[in-house]
Amino acid sequence: MQSSPTSRPSPSPWYAVNLSLLFPGVGHVYGGQVGRGLLWFGLGFGLLLTTIWAFLGLHGNVQLGAGCLGMGVVLWVFSVIDAYGCLSQEPKPVFRSFTSQECKDETVKDLWFSVFLSQLLPGLGHLYAQRLVAGAVFLLMTLLWLVAVSLSRSVIMGMGLLWATACAQLAWQLSFQPLQLAGASEFVATASSVGTVADSLGRNRGGLQMIDPPLKVSPAPAVAQGIVRRGFLLAILLLLSRSLMFGSVTLAERWVEPFSVPSESMVPTLQVGDRILVSKSASYQPKRGDIVVFRSHHVIGEGGKVAESQKSHFFVKRLVALGGDQVEIIQGQLWVNGQPRVEAYLPESIRYELAPQQVPPGELFVLGDNRNFSFDSHVWGTLPTRDVVGHAYRISWPPERNQPLA
Numbered sequence: 240m241q242s243s244p245t246s247r248p249s250p251s252p253w254y255a256v257n258l259s260l261l262f263p264g265v266g267h268v269y270g271g272q273v274g275r276g277l278l279w280f281g282l283g284f285g286l287l288l289t290t291i292w293a294f295l296g297l298h299g300n301v302q303l304g305a306g307c308l309g310m311g312v313v314l315w316v317f318s319v320i321d322a323y324g325c326l327s328q329e330p331k332p333v334f335r336s337f338t339s340q341e342c343k344d345e346t347v348k349d350l351w352f353s354v355f356l357s358q359l360l361p362g363l364g365h366l367y368a369q370r371l372v373a374g375a376v377f378l379l380m381t382l383l384w385l386v387a388v389s390l391s392r393s394v395i396m397g398m399g400l401l402w403a404t405a406c407a408q409l410a411w412q413l414s415f416q417p418l419q420l421a422g423a424s425e426f427v428a429t430a431s432s433v434g435t436v437a438d439s440l441g442r443n444r445g446g447l448q449m450i451d452p453p454l455k456v457s458p459a460p461a462v463a464q465g466i467v468r469r470g471f472l473l474a475i476l477l478l479l480s481r482s483l484m485f486g487s488v489t490l491a492e493r494w495v496e497p498f499s500v501p502s503e504s505m506v507p508t509l510q511v512g513d514r515i516l517v518s519k520s521a522s523y524q525p526k527r528g529d530i531v532v533f534r535s536h537h538v539i540g541e542g543g544k545v546a547e548s549q550k551s552h553f554f555v556k557r558l559v560a561l562g563g564d565q566v567e568i569i570q571g572q573l574w575v576n577g578q579p580r581v582e583a584y585l586p587e588s589i590r591y592e593l594a595p596q597q598v599p600p601g602e603l604f605v606l607g608d609n610r611n612f613s614f615d616s617h618v619w620g621t622l623p624t625r626d627v628v629g630h631a632y633r634i635s636w637p638p639e640r641n642q643p644l645a
Contacts, residue, residue, distance in 0.1 A: 252326040253351035257406075257473055259322040260358050261480045263315055266322030275325065279318045286311040294635070295495055295516065297643045301635050350413045350466065354406050354473065361405035368413060377405045395489065399481030403474040410470020414463040494519055496628070497635065498532055498553060504607035504614065505530070505555055508584050508644070514636035515555070515644070519629035525603060527575065529558045530631040530644050533605070537619040545619045555631060556605035556615050560598050562624070568593035568617070573606075584608050593617055603627070 250270040259266030263283035267276030286307050293304030357364030362377030384401055387394045500513040508530070509515065517532045525531065534551040560566040560575050567573075571588035573580045589610045598604050602621035607613025616622060634640050 250326050251351050252323045253349055253355060254469060254473070255322040255326050256319050257351055257355050257358060258476070259319045260315075260355065261476055263318035265476075266319070267325060270322065270326045272325050275321075279314075279321070282314055283311065283318065286314060295491065297632055299633070299635075300638075300641055302638050302641075350410065353413060354409055354470065357405045357409050358402065358477065361401055364405070364409050368409065370409070370412060373408065373412070377401075392489070392492070395485045396482060399478050399485055402481055403478035406477055407471050407474035410473070411467055414466035414470070498555065498631070500555060503612060504609050505557070506609040507586050508557075508608045509555065509634070510640065512637075513634050513640060515631045516633045516635050517629040517631050523627075523630055525558055525561060525624065525627065525630075527558060527561065527580075530555060531558050531603075531605065532628045532631055533622055533626045534628060535619075535622070535626060537614070539614060553628070554605075554614075556607050556613070558603055559606050560604035562598050562600040562602050564598045564604070565595055566593070566598060566604050567595040582608075585610060587611065591617065601625075 255266030255270050257266070258269050259279075262280065264276040264278070264280030267273070267279060269276075290304050290307040290311060293299040293307060294301065353364035353368040355364065356367050357377070360378070361381045362374040362379075365371070365374030365377060380401060384394070384398055388398070496517050496519055498515050498517055500509045500511055500515065503511055515530075515532075532553055532555050535554050536548050536551050538546050538548045538552070559573060559580065564575055565577070566575050568589055569592065571590065573582060573589065585608060587610075591611070598621055601624050603624055604616045605622050606615045606617060610617075631644055633643050
């Protein structure tokens with residue numbers, strides 16, 4: 240039975256796989272399984288938000304985040320498999336991979352399977368489709384881009400463009416290759432295209448007959464255009480999803496940065512080797528009692544004297560006074576603006592004295608919690624606000640010390 244010229248191509252299992260590889264559930268929606276797709280999408284989105292919160296949230300937990308990340312990967316894989324199974328016409332759907340696509344002496348190349356491989360690694364699908372030159376070029380570009388990313392994280396956004404270009408170019412190139420009749424069922428042939436195929440096979444007596452082995456024929460223009468449209472739509476979605484993923488990583492690094500505690504100056508609040516998360520929000524307003532990370536050129540020189548280094552170093556201290564405050568230490572007690580500060584986090588009383596001094600505007604006064612063994616403002620003076628990197632808000636590692644910082 241011939242289809243009408245307005246017939247649309249039937250959903251392709253491997254095209255659904257490509258869509259579900261972008262995000263769980265998208266391939267199901269494409270195949271008409273909307274409810275099932277929304278369920279996969281909801282599960283994936285929920286795990287994604289939980290993972291982000293567990294790793295970066297104030298009350299998050301690294302172990303929970305690792306568990307959610309692992310579950311997310313498993314869910315992603317099973318959603319891809321389920322997307323294929325929902326659209327496969329086989330009684331027991333199986334993935335058609337390298338060996339299962341063989342047809343006697345010739346190999347039936349599944350277009351969207353090739354694109355799927357290039358989603359995994361740009362150029363891999365080209366090699367599978369025997370486009371060796373293009374495959375080698377994209378693999379080399381991927382390698383060079385990875386080297387560039389290792390040198391500068393700012394170029395990571397370009398990886399999405401590379402992936403999208405590889406998939407779009409492969410779909411465009413393969414849309415003009417001869418199709419096997421046995422492998423062209425993805426697209427419903429129009430009346431004109433069926434006539435063209437029949438003429439090419441010399442089978443005009445009573446309709447088209449089955450031929451074994453399948454013969455290769457050139458795709459009808461409408462079929463080729465349909466492939467190109469699907470390929471470029473997939474490339475656009477791929478570019479958007481990868482840009483969103485890499486962009487989120489870049490934004491997260493601008494907002495939050497992990498630091499490792501190098502010394503005992505903040506004991507017992509922070510231990511040597513603790514990994515802390517630092518919020519680098521531009522709208523941060525320093526408050527007394529905050530733990531801040533900052534850059535400083537001050538170092539301990541010869542004879543224990545303060546010296547200036549050409550290279551800046553990161554320090555973590557507690558902010559005890561703001562610009563305009565008066566600060567002093569009398570008999571082991573910190574006083575700010577004439578009021579004693581309650582500091583239950585100190586391991587012992589302060590064993591030095593500090594004469595009253597006014598903190599200049601735009602400057603901060605910082606001290607380590609381990610006051611008697613801390614290289615801080617009582618040694619080298621006030622800290623310019625511009626040198627503050629951010630506010631430390633959580634210990635993220637090791638797991639047993641995972642906790643928010645006051």
